[in-house]
Amino acid sequence: MSRETVIVIDFGGQYNQLVARRVRECNVYCEIYSYKTELSRIKEMNPKGIILTGGPNSCYEEGAATCSKELFELGIPVLGLCYGAQLMMHVLGGKVEKAPVREYGKTEVEVENDCVLFENVSKKTICWMSHFDYISKLAPEFRVSAHTADCPVAAAECPEKKLYAIQFHPEVLHTVEGTKMLSNFVYNVCGCAGDWKMDSFVKQSIEAIRQKVGDGKVLCALSGGVDSSVAAVLLSKAIGNQLTCVFVDQGLLRKNEGDEVEAVFGPEGEYDLNFIRVNAQERFYEKLAGVEEPERKRKIIGEEFIRVFEEEAKKIGKVDFLVQGTIYPDVVESGLGGESAVIKSHHNVGGLPDCVDFKEIIEPLRDLFKDEVRKVGLELGIPEYLVFRQPFPGPGLGIRIIGEVNAEKVHIVQDADFIYREEIAKAGLDRDINQYFAALTNMRSVGVMGDERTYDYAVALRAVKTIDFMTAESAEIPWNVLQTVMTRIINEVKGVNRVFYDLTSKPPGTIEFE
Ligand code: XMP
Secondary structure, three states, X not given: OOOOEEEEEEOOOOOHHHHHXXXXXXXXXXXXXXXXXXXXXXXXXXXXXXXXXOOOXXXXXXXXOOOOHHHHHOOOXXXXXXXXXXXXXXXXXXXXXXXXXXXXXXXXXXXXXXXHHXXXXXXXXXXXXXXXXXXXXXXXXXXXXXXXOOOOOOEEEEHHHOEEXXXXXXXXXXXXXXXXXXHHHHHHHOOOOOOOOHHHHHHHHHHHHHHHXXXXXXXXXXXXXXXXXXXXXXXXXXXXXXXXXXXXXXXXXXXXXXXXXXXXXXXXXXXXXEEEEEEOHHXXXXXXXXXXOHHHHHHHHHHHHHHHHHHHHHHHOOOOEEEOOOOHHHHHHOOOOOOOOOOOHHHOOOOHXXXXXXXXXXXXXXXXOHHHHHHHHHXXXXXXXXXXXXXXXXXXXXXOEOOOOOHHHHHHHHXXXXXXXXXXXXXXXXXXXXXXXXXXXXXXXXXXXXXXXXXXXXXXXXXXXXXXXXXXXEOOOOHHHHHHHHHXXXXXXXXXXXXXXXOXXXXXXXXXXX
């Protein structure tokens, strides 16, 4: 690795990506690897530091995820978090047992000594605990550096060997001074310089893309989402109109979205690229007519997208490179990086590479987390409303209309969603809620409007707070905001006479409706 890097060794805990993100927020590049990664590979990477994550096991049990003793003898600083802390003790000759008192939630931790991890951290500080085992005996040469009322070893250190163990989770924001602790580790223990910054990333990427592409032709499927937009602009800055972007309007976009994307990337926009907009609405509606089953709908939309894209690609002829907006969580979640379960493979736009004649794939955002992609977007001067756009699924409104999709229903949900988004923004809630949208339930019910009986659709409003989109809580929206949205939707959107608010968290619900 030529880049200064800290590596996170993943033992299957739920906050592992968060650890890497926090380290990167300290301007230090960080990658996640499975605990099964060979020691020789880790040595080759020559990281500045290693962080062992939490995990669901008990480290003393047969078959539990583990690491070799040699990992701690490489002379590379190691920080163990939660399970990682216990494992460090266990492997180095300490003892870990079931704790008499299980700790969960915000807990006061008292720092006992001048451990470098706690430099500029309050002596008593609130931290996030989540463990049922505890370190009952330190490994030789370690000393305690913090405790809680119920946990004698909340942190331990062996500074001579640059080994540190923390029982709580500094990566979680509930640990009030957690980022300071991680920053202390990467700067004061690992001696990092902090060279991971998005402005230099942009410069280096542009250079690398130019080198790689030469005078080749590049094709990009542009959805208007954050990732593909940032990828397209990065490419266009690097190679100008050697890039062609194909934007398929499948008739399942949010209100005005097609025109907005065209305004930015099309001929009137400020970028030097070839932009092709394909208005394929009718094709999609025809294919979707009469189809109610969610998985079939997803499949049809995905396949039709590929057909349309393929036809456009054929018109362009042979291209040298195909751009994909893969980002780092995709890499980790598809099992190539860390240890976390493969949960979201269906979310990656699969299948594209097979249908186009090209030499190689370019994935300019492969190393970035979402918040870093957004920073790159701003760095590149992409409008904020595109950069901070909330996630929008590939199958679009197709999975926000329960049951059969048709043009009329698309209009209803587009209009209702537009009003909802407008009111959420007006109320200043748009940056607090991670995803919010209107969906069309397939339910019709009786109502009364202006003395007349109605028999119209019900719209459902959804809003969630989430960190990783794998779990989510429904967001608390002030009653008056919901009422304004309801009134406006019923007054302004023809065909709707009832509005529901969805309280379901994930699990058991999913964020989308289908
Ligand atoms: P679910 O509904 O699975 O959604 O709880 C989690 C997150 O993923 C988005 N999502 C998708 N994104 N293609 C995508 O690109 C898809 O097929 C897809 N399905 C869901 C969803 O909007 C949420 O942010």
